[in-house]
Amino acid sequence: MELSKEDLAVLISAEGEECGALFQLADQVRQRYLGEEVHLRGIVEFSNYCRNNCLFCGLRRNNWELSRYRMAPDEILESAHEAAGLGCKTIVLQSGEDEYYTAGILAELVHRIKKGLDVAVTLSVGDRPRADYETLRQAGADRYLLKQETCDPVLFGMLKPGSSLAGRIEKLRWLGELGFQVGSGNMVGLPGQTVETLAGDITLMRELKVEMAGIGPFIPNSQTPLGNCPGGTLELTLKTLAAARLAMRLVHLPATTAVRTIHPLGRERALRSGANVIMPNMTPLKYRTNYQLYPGKTGLGETPEESYATAVKAVHDAGRKVASGYGHSLTYAKS
Numbered sequence: 001m002e003l004s005k006e007d008l009a010v011l012i013s014a015e016g017e018e019c020g021a022l023f024q025l026a027d028q029v030r031q032r033y034l035g036e037e038v039h040l041r042g043i044v045e046f047s048n049y050c051r052n053n054c055l056f057c058g059l060r061r062n063n064w065e066l067s068r069y070r071m072a073p074d075e076i077l078e079s080a081h082e083a084a085g086l087g088c089k090t091i092v093l094q095s096g097e098d099e100y101y102t103a104g105i106l107a108e109l110v111h112r113i114k115k116g117l118d119v120a121v122t123l124s125v126g127d128r129p130r131a132d133y134e135t136l137r138q139a140g141a142d143r144y145l146l147k148q149e150t151c152d153p154v155l156f157g158m159l160k161p162g163s164s165l166a167g168r169i170e171k172l173r174w175l176g177e178l179g180f181q182v183g184s185g186n187m188v189g190l191p192g193q194t195v196e197t198l199a200g201d202i203t204l205m206r207e208l209k210v211e212m213a214g215i216g217p218f219i220p221n222s223q224t225p226l227g228n229c230p231g232g233t234l235e236l237t238l239k240t241l242a243a244a245r246l247a248m249r250l251v252h253l254p255a256t257t258a259v260r261t262i263h264p265l266g267r268e269r270a271l272r273s274g275a276n277v278i279m280p281n282m283t284p285l286k287y288r289t290n291y292q293l294y295p296g297k298t299g300l301g302e303t304p305e306e307s308y309a310t311a312v313k314a315v316h317d318a319g320r321k322v323a324s325g326y327g328h329s330l331t332y333a334k335s
């Protein structure tokens, strides 16, 4: 029997001792369906230019306080090599929505990575025309990450001026049709969001049959219009994560950098509440401080090697082991 949206809202409303029981149950479901392995996906944040003006994000185009950078394809390739050398079996290439990198440039880069390294490639470069997605898929990209951020269409429209939830959902469907393993995700603790919104976020991701759900706390950034809003709490984030695990047993759930940012043990707690993925930061040190989506982002002073090592430590501290495979989705393997 499927958990309904109402059931999920009840779970996310858990209080006191109930929370511990929810986290434990999610941990057991994770263990039973996915085992002890945690996938380490190395993320390279290759450009912080963005044409969008999202109210929550430090990369928004009107944030003049940020110095902008772009990594050259050869430099990105070098970072990918380093990540693979450290042991990452997936390379995630992420940027703001930067039209400088045409589909052709990205396709060539994906092709070079796939040819030279034994890794899966995930792209996270935002809204693009369908033809671009097709080009990138043909170049060998395995996965695409495009978060819904919130399932509330009014809130979505407010947070992301000039775009709509319906448009984003359409793109998520295209990506699935093109054969990508698709990741979505949402922020927890956004202004105007309710427990029902969070439950709806989970049911939307289930309907879309996403392979990955990146669920992290909203962290107010003073360089954005939402700088004075309260952020998402660790507890609410973990409850949403746990409910997502119960609703989507085979989905990949990362213990996000944002959850580590709001609490020193956030990542370990997430791993014990249903999560099975960590994305160690493989961005060269000199660029990291400028990829601050939110303040206090952890790991800004870490080299890629150190980021990898702290991720491995978090895995071991949680009593788990580092996965050896690519971590392709189990649902994907069946279809």
Ligand code: 5AD
Pocket (backbone or CB within 6 Å): 056, 057, 058, 147, 149, 186, 187, 216, 217, 218, 219, 220, 221, 258, 293, 294
């Ligand atoms: N707090 C938390 N997460 C954020 N993101 C962007 N800005 C913030 C913020 N202020 C997340 C969004 C986006 C991803 C790249 O980072 O979910 O999809």
